[in-house]
Amino acid sequence: xxxxxxxxxxxxxxxxxxxxxxxxxxxxxxxxxxxxxxxxxxxxxxxxxxxxxxxxxxxxxxxxxxxxxxxxxxxxxxxxxxxxxxxxxxxxxxxxxxxxxxxxxxxxxxxxxxxxxxxxxxxxxxxxxxxxxxxxxxxxxxxxxxxxxxxxxxxxxxxxxxxxxxxxxxxxxxxxxxxxxxxxxxxxxxxxxxxxxxxxxxxxxxxxxxxxxxxxxxxxxxxxxxxxxxxxxxxxxxxxxxxxxxxxxxxxxxxxxxxxxxxxxxxxxxx
Amino acid sequence: xxxxxxxxxxxxxxxxxxxxxxxxxxxxxxxxxxxxxxxxxxxxxxxxxxxxxxxxxxxxxxxxxxxxxxxxxxxxxxxxxxxxxxxxxxxxxxxxxxxxxxxxxxxxxxxxxxxxxxxxxxxxxxxxxxxxxxxxxxxxxxxxxxxxxxxxxxxxxxxxxxxxxxxxxxxxxxxxxxxxxxxxxxxxxxxxxxxxxxxxxxxxxxxxxxxxxxxxxxxxxxxxxxxxxxxxxxxxxxxxxxxxxxxxxxxxxxxxxxxxxxxxxxxxxx
Numbered sequence: 001x002x003x004x005x006x007x008x009x010x011x012x013x014x015x016x017x018x019x020x021x022x023x024x025x026x027x028x029x030x031x032x033x034x035x036x037x038x039x040x041x042x043x044x045x046x047x048x049x050x051x052x053x054x055x056x057x058x059x060x061x062x063x064x065x066x067x068x069x070x071x072x073x074x075x076x077x078x079x080x081x082x083x084x085x086x087x088x089x090x091x092x093x094x095x096x097x098x099x100x101x102x103x104x105x106x107x108x109x110x111x112x113x114x115x116x117x118x119x120x121x122x123x124x125x126x127x128x129x130x131x132x133x134x135x136x137x138x139x140x141x142x143x144x145x146x147x148x149x150x151x152x153x154x155x156x157x158x159x160x161x162x163x164x165x166x167x168x169x170x171x172x173x174x175x176x177x178x179x180x181x182x183x184x185x186x187x188x189x190x191x192x193x194x195x196x197x198x199x200x201x202x203x204x205x206x207x208x209x210x211x212x213x214x215x216x217x218x219x220x221x222x223x224x225x226x227x228x229x230x231x232x233x234x235x236x237x238x239x240x241x242x243x244x245x246x247x248x249x250x251x252x253x254x255x256x257x258x259x260x261x262x263x264x265x266x267x268x269x270x271x
Numbered sequence: 272x273x274x275x276x277x278x279x280x281x282x283x284x285x286x287x288x289x290x291x292x293x294x295x296x297x298x299x300x301x302x303x304x305x306x307x308x309x310x311x312x313x314x315x316x317x318x319x320x321x322x323x324x325x326x327x328x329x330x331x332x333x334x335x336x337x338x339x340x341x342x343x344x345x346x347x348x349x350x351x352x353x354x355x356x357x358x359x360x361x362x363x364x365x366x367x368x369x370x371x372x373x374x375x376x377x378x379x380x381x382x383x384x385x386x387x388x389x390x391x392x393x394x395x396x397x398x399x400x401x402x403x404x405x406x407x408x409x410x411x412x413x414x415x416x417x418x419x420x421x422x423x424x425x426x427x428x429x430x431x432x433x434x435x436x437x438x439x440x441x442x443x444x445x446x447x448x449x450x451x452x453x454x455x456x457x458x459x460x461x462x463x464x465x466x467x468x469x470x471x472x473x474x475x476x477x478x479x480x481x482x483x484x485x486x487x488x489x490x491x492x493x494x495x496x497x498x499x500x501x502x503x504x505x506x507x508x509x510x511x512x513x514x515x516x517x518x519x520x521x522x523x524x525x526x527x528x529x530x531x532x533x534x535x536x537x538x539x540x541x
Contacts (some may be wrong), residue, residue, distance in 0.1 A: 064446055084446050096443035100461040100538045110447040113457070141538045161447065 010078045011039040012197050013063065013088075013165050018072035020058050032058045033069070034222035040165070040199065045191060047200045047208035048216045049258065051265045055223025056201045060167050063199065064088050076164060086114065089163035093170040095150045097142040097157075103129065104138040106153050110161035128156040131190055148179035155187070159194065168200045172207065184210055185239060192235055205258070209250045210237060217257050220265040227257050327508040335512040345497075345516060352486065352493040355410055356478050359417025363474060366426035367467055373426070374433025375459065384430075391423035396484050403489045413485040413493070420481040421474035428473070432466025433459055465539060468532045475524050479517065 020033040032055040040046055048056050061067040063074060065084035074081040076088070089110065097106045105112075107129055111121045129135060132152040142150055151171055158166050172180045184207060191198060202208050208215050209231055217227040231250055233241060241247055294302075309329050315321055316328025323331065339345040373379045373387075399416060406412035436459050444458045486495025494513060501510035532539075 066442060066446055084448050086448065090443070090446045092439060092443060094439050096437075096439045098440060098458065098461070100464075100536065109444075109457070113444075113447050113449050113453050143538065157447075 009041065011075075012042045012077060013040040013199075014038070014075045014078075015063060016073050016075075018059070018062060018069045018074070020055070020062055020067065021070045024070060031222035033062070034224050036072070036223065036225055038216065038225060040197060042164075042197055043195055044213045045188075045198045045200065045211055046214050046216060047202055047212040048218060049202055049205065049208045049254070050218030050223065051220055051258070051262050052203070053265075054218045054220055054261070056218060057169055059218075059223065060090075060169050060199065060201055063165075064090050064167050066090075086110070086161050087164045088167055089158040089161050089165075091151070091154045091158045091166065091168040091171045093173055095142070095147075095154045095174070097150060097153055099142050102139050102141055103134055103145070103153050106142070107156045107160050109157055114161070124160050124162070125156075128159045131159070131193075132156045133186070146179075147175045148183060151175060151183065155190075159190070159196070163196075165197045165199060168198060170201050170203065173203065180207075181239065185237075187211065188235065188237060205251050205254050206242070209247060209254065210242065215254060217254065217261070219261055226261070229254060229257075323507060324505060325507065327511050331508040332512045332515060335506075335509040336515065339509070339512065345513075348492060348494045348497045348513075349516070349520075351410070352413075352482050352495070355413040355482050355486075355493065356417055359414040359481070360421055360474065360478050362414070362418045363422040363425055363478075366422040366470070367429050370426040370429025370467075370470075371433055371455070371460065371463065374430040374463070375455070380430070387423065387426060391427055395420050395423075396480065399481075399485050399488050402485070408489045412489065413482050416481040416485040417478045420477040424473035424477060425467070425470040428466045428470030429463055432463030435466065436462040464536050465532070468528060468535070472525060472528050475528065476521065479521050483517065 016037050018033050018036040019031075022030040022032055036059060038046075048059065050056055058067065062069050063081075065074075065081055065088070068083075081087075098109065101109070104125060107125045108121050111124060126138075129138060132155055134149065134152050134156065137145070137149070142153065145153070151174075154171065155168075158168075172183055175183060188211060190196075198211075200208075200211060212231050215229045215231065216225045217229065218224065219226045229250065233244065233246060233250075313329045316331065321328055336345075373383060396416075398419065399412075402412045402416050402419070406415050440458050440462065441454070444454055449457060482493065483495035483498065486493035487499040488495075490496050494517060498510055498513045501507075501513060
C-alpha cells in the first residue's frame with residue numbers, strides 16, 4: 001500500500017552517484033564515497049550503518065551541503081542542492097552547542113541566523129524545548145547540562161528550523177546506555193508527532209533496527225551502499241518491540257551483512 | 272548545616288580553627304602569609320638590621336604614604352599617569368579587531384604574523400628615548416609608549432583566540448547557514464573573549480611598565496616621575512611608598528578585569 005503511494009511522489013531527498021574524493025590527484029588521495037545513490041521519501045526514517053571509516057559521516061555532511069561532492073548530484077523535492085540551507089538540519093555527535101549561549105539561544109540559533117522575527121522565534125523555540133522535555137532549562141548554559149540533555153538541545157535546534165530532512169550524525173554515541181534507550185524512544189515519538197524525515201547514522205545495529213523504516217548498509221572504503229534492508233515492524237515501537245522475534249531476526253540479518261564488511265576491513269588493515 | 276560541618280572538619284585538619292568560617296581560604300591563606308612577611312620585615316627594621324638609606328620597612332613606608340595621601344600629592348601624579356594609561360590603553364584596543372581579522376584570514380596572518388611576533392618579543396621599552404624625541408617630554412610620548420607596549424599582547428591573544436575556535440562549532444554554524452558576518456558575531460568573537468581578556472590582563476602589566484619608565488625618563492609629573500624624584504633625593508621610604516601604590520593599583524586593575532570577565536563570559540566553568 002505504501003509502496004504504490006511512495007512511488008508516485010517525488011522523493012523528498014534524492015542523491016545520484018555521489019563520489020567524494022579527498023586530496024584528489026595527490027599521493028594521499030582517499031576515495032571516501034563511490035557512486036552512492038539513494039531515494040528517500042517523506043516520513044521515512046533511514047539509518048546508515050557500516051564499519052567505522054566507511055564514509056557514513058562523509059555522506060551525511062555531503063547531503064547537508066557542508067561538503068561538496070567530487071561528482072554526483074543531490075536533490076531536495078526535485079531541486080538541486082548547493083551548500084547548506086534550511087531544508088536540512090544537522091544534529092551532531094559532539095552536540096556542537098555554543099557554550100556561551102543558553103539553551104534558549106542555542107535552540108533559536110538557526111532561526112536567528114535566518115533573521116526570523118523575535119515573536120516567531122520565541123513561539124517555535126518554546127514549542128521545541130517543550131517537545132524535547134527541557135522546559136524550565138531555557139536559561140541554563142550547556143556546561144550545566146548532562147550529555148543526554150545537551151543532545152536534546154541539539155535535537156530541538158535541528159527541529160526549530162523546521163527542515164524537510166533531519167540529519168543525525170551518531171547523535172547518541174556520546175551518551176550513556178540507559179539514557180540512550182530513553183532518547184531513542186523519545187526521538188521516535190517526536191518523529192511520529194512531527195511527521196519528519198530522518199537520516200540517522202549509527203554504529204549500533206540495535207539502534208538502527210529499532211528506529212528505522214529502512215537501513216542502508218555501507219561497505220568499507222571506498223564507501224558504497226551495498227544493501228538496503230526494509231524493517232517491517234509497525235510504529236509506534238517501544239522498548240517491548242525489542243523482544244519480538246522478528247526484531248531479533250532483523251538484527252541477525254544485518255549483522256550477517258555487516259560481518260563480511262568488518263572482516264574485509266580487518267584484512268585490509270593487516271595487508 | 273552540612274556545609275558548616277564540612278568546613279569545620281577541614282579547618283580542624285588544617286589547624287587554623289577559628290578563622291576560616293566566613294573568609295574564603297583563597298583570601299585567608301595569602302593574608303596570613305602577608306602578615307608574617309610584614310611582621311618579620313618590620314621587626315628587622317626595628318632591630319636596626321636595615322639601613323634606611325639603602326632600604327626601608329613597613330611602618331616608615333606607611334608614614335610616607337600617609338604623608339603624600341594627606342597632602343594630595345599622590346593624587347596629582349595618579350591622575351596624570353592614569354590618564355596616560357587610559358588613553359594609551361584605549362588606543363591599544365584596536366588590537367582586538369586587528370587580531371580578529373588576522374586570526375580569521377590566513378593571508379593576513381601569513382603577511383603580518385612574523386612582524387607582530389618580532390615586535391611583541393622586542394623589549395619595546397628600549398624605544399622610550401625615541402618616543403620622547405618624537406612626541407615630546409609631555410603626556411603624548413607616554414600615551415604612545417603605553418599604546419606601543421600594550422597593543423601586542425591584546426592583538427596576539429585575540430588572534431590565538433580566533434584560531435582556537437572549536438572546529439565543530441564552526442561546522443555547526445555553517446550547517447545552519449551562517450554568513451561570514453554571523454560567523455564572527457555568533458561563534459568566533461564569543462569564543463575568543465576569554466583569550467581577549469587574557470590579552471588585556473597582560474597588557475595592563477605592560478601599560479604600567481611603559482608609563483612608569485617613560486615618566487622616569489622624561490617629564491615632571493606622574494608616578495614614574497615621583498619615584499625617580501624620591502630616589503634621587505635618597506628618600507628611600509617615600510620611593511618605596513610610591514612603589515607600593517603602584518603595586519596595589521596593578522593588583523586592583525587585574526582583579527577588576529577578573530570581575531569583568533565573569534560578567535562577560537558567564538558560561539565558563541570555574
